[in-house]
Amino acid sequence: MKFYNTAASRMRGVYLSYVPASSEGGKRKLEARIEEHVMLPALEANDVTVQIKACGLSRIDTKTVLQVVPNVDQIPVGNEISGVITKVGDAVKMFSVGDEVTGILPLDSECPGCAEYCVLPEHFLVSKPVSLSHADCAAGLGSGLRAYTAFHTQVPVVPGNIVLITGAASADGVVMIQWCEYLGAKVIAAVNSPKEAEILQKLQPSLLRVIDLSGSQSIVDICLQETGGLGVHCVIDNGASASFYLSDFLIDSATLKQQLEQEPLRYTYETDPSPPLSPTSHQIGSLLAARGHWVSSQPDLQLDPPLSQTLYLKGASLHFMFPAVWTLSGAQLGSYLGVLEQVLKHMEDGVIKPYIYKSVGLGEVCQELVKLGSYGTGKIVMKIETRS
Incomplete structure (x- = not known):
C-alpha cells in the first residue's frame, strides 16, 4: 500500500x-x-x-x-x-x-466510491455515454442492474403479466417499475405512506394500482381483487417482514429476552426512526398466482412449513436478489459488462x-x-x- x-x-x-x-x-x-x-x-x-x-x-x-x-x-x-x-x-x-x-465497485474493493480517487480492475468499468451525466450514471446503474437481474435472469416476465413491487418508492423500486413497463407488464406498487404514494403516482401515472401499506386494507385482498382472484405473476420484495414477532411469545428469562432483542452488531449509521413497512412472507405466498415467482431481497428469509406448503401447492418459485454475484463469480464478468452496457443504453433511450x-x-x-x-x-x- x-x-x-x-x-x-x-x-x-x-x-x-x-x-x-x-x-x-x-x-x-x-x-x-x-x-x-x-x-x-x-x-x-x-x-x-x-x-x-x-x-x-x-x-x-x-x-x-x-x-x-x-x-x-x-x-x-x-x-x-x-x-x-x-x-x-x-x-x-x-x-x-x-x-x-462508470461502473460498480465489487464487494471486496479496498477503495470507497465516496472518495476523490479509487483504484480498481478495468473489467469492472464500461465507457460512460456522452449523453448521460456522471450523476445520472451513478444514480441509475445499480438499480438498473437489479432490474436486469430480476427480469432477465430470474423471472420470465412477459407482456400482460402483473407484477407486485414492494418498496416501490425507493430508487430501486422506481427503476423496477420502469423496466416492467418496458417489458409490457402491469405493476402494482406498494409504498409506505400517503406521501410516497402521491410522489410515485406523479412519477409513474401508468401504474395499475398503488397500495399504501400504512392503510387498513389488506395487501392480499387488493392484489386478489385486481387479478380477479388469480394472484400476481411475480413479487419483487424490498425485504419481507417476519410472520411472527418476539412480542408474540412469553419469555421468562430476562437474559434470553435481551439476547433475542439485540442484534450481534448494531451500527450507528442505521438509526432509522422506524423500519419500512413490508408485507409478511405469508402474505406474499397468499397473493402469488399459480406458478408465480417471488424474488426476495431478504437474506435471512425463513419459510415455515405452512408457507412452504402454500408455495408447493402453487408450484411457485423463490429467487434471491443479490446482484453482487455478477462480480463475485469470474465466469460472469464477460456477461456482466454487457449487462451494464444494456442498462446504460436503456438510460440513453429514456427507458x-x-x-x-x-x-x-x-x-x-x-x-x-x-x-x-x-x-x-x-x-x-x-x-x-x-x-x-
Missing part, C-alpha cells in the same frame, strides 16, 4: 469504521467517518485509477460484506461510481487516460429515468448515510470536484 504522488496528499474517502464499545462487554459499532489520508492500493497491471465525479449512495449490507471480506477494520462506502481515468496499468487494453467511465432526490458533497455523505431509508423516493448522489 502506498500514497500516489499524482493525487493530492490530502486524499479523502468515507468508510464505516469500528468505534469502541460504550460499556464493558458491549458490542463494537460501525460509524461513518471521512478519512483525510486514504491509502490507495498499488496499481496492478490490469488496474486503473479513476477520479470520482459522482457516486450513488445505497444502504450497505454490512453482514454480507463481512462474510465476503472477514476481519476488516473498516468498510468502504459507496460503489456506484462515475468518473475519469487518470492512470492505467501496463496491461490495460480497454481504456486510456482521460476516458470517462430508465433515475430520479435523483438530492445531490450532496463528500463532506455530507456521513450524515446522509444515517438518513438513508427515511427518504420517500429517489436516489442521493454524491458529486465531487476532485483536485487534480
Whole structure:
C-alpha cells in the first residue's frame, strides 16, 4: 500500500469504521467517518485509477460484506461510481487516460466510491455515454442492474403479466417499475405512506394500482381483487417482514429476552426512526398466482412449513436478489459488462429515468448515510470536484 504522488496528499474517502464499545462487554459499532489520508492500493497491471465525479449512495449490507471480506477494520462506502481515468496499468487494453467511465465497485474493493480517487480492475468499468451525466450514471446503474437481474435472469416476465413491487418508492423500486413497463407488464406498487404514494403516482401515472401499506386494507385482498382472484405473476420484495414477532411469545428469562432483542452488531449509521413497512412472507405466498415467482431481497428469509406448503401447492418459485454475484463469480464478468452496457443504453433511450432526490458533497455523505431509508423516493448522489 502506498500514497500516489499524482493525487493530492490530502486524499479523502468515507468508510464505516469500528468505534469502541460504550460499556464493558458491549458490542463494537460501525460509524461513518471521512478519512483525510486514504491509502490507495498499488496499481496492478490490469488496474486503473479513476477520479470520482459522482457516486450513488445505497444502504450497505454490512453482514454480507463481512462474510465476503472477514476481519476488516473498516468498510468502504459507496460503489456506484462515475468518473475519469487518470492512470492505467501496463496491461490495460480497454481504456486510456482521460476516458470517462462508470461502473460498480465489487464487494471486496479496498477503495470507497465516496472518495476523490479509487483504484480498481478495468473489467469492472464500461465507457460512460456522452449523453448521460456522471450523476445520472451513478444514480441509475445499480438499480438498473437489479432490474436486469430480476427480469432477465430470474423471472420470465412477459407482456400482460402483473407484477407486485414492494418498496416501490425507493430508487430501486422506481427503476423496477420502469423496466416492467418496458417489458409490457402491469405493476402494482406498494409504498409506505400517503406521501410516497402521491410522489410515485406523479412519477409513474401508468401504474395499475398503488397500495399504501400504512392503510387498513389488506395487501392480499387488493392484489386478489385486481387479478380477479388469480394472484400476481411475480413479487419483487424490498425485504419481507417476519410472520411472527418476539412480542408474540412469553419469555421468562430476562437474559434470553435481551439476547433475542439485540442484534450481534448494531451500527450507528442505521438509526432509522422506524423500519419500512413490508408485507409478511405469508402474505406474499397468499397473493402469488399459480406458478408465480417471488424474488426476495431478504437474506435471512425463513419459510415455515405452512408457507412452504402454500408455495408447493402453487408450484411457485423463490429467487434471491443479490446482484453482487455478477462480480463475485469470474465466469460472469464477460456477461456482466454487457449487462451494464444494456442498462446504460436503456438510460440513453429514456427507458430508465433515475430520479435523483438530492445531490450532496463528500463532506455530507456521513450524515446522509444515517438518513438513508427515511427518504420517500429517489436516489442521493454524491458529486465531487476532485483536485487534480
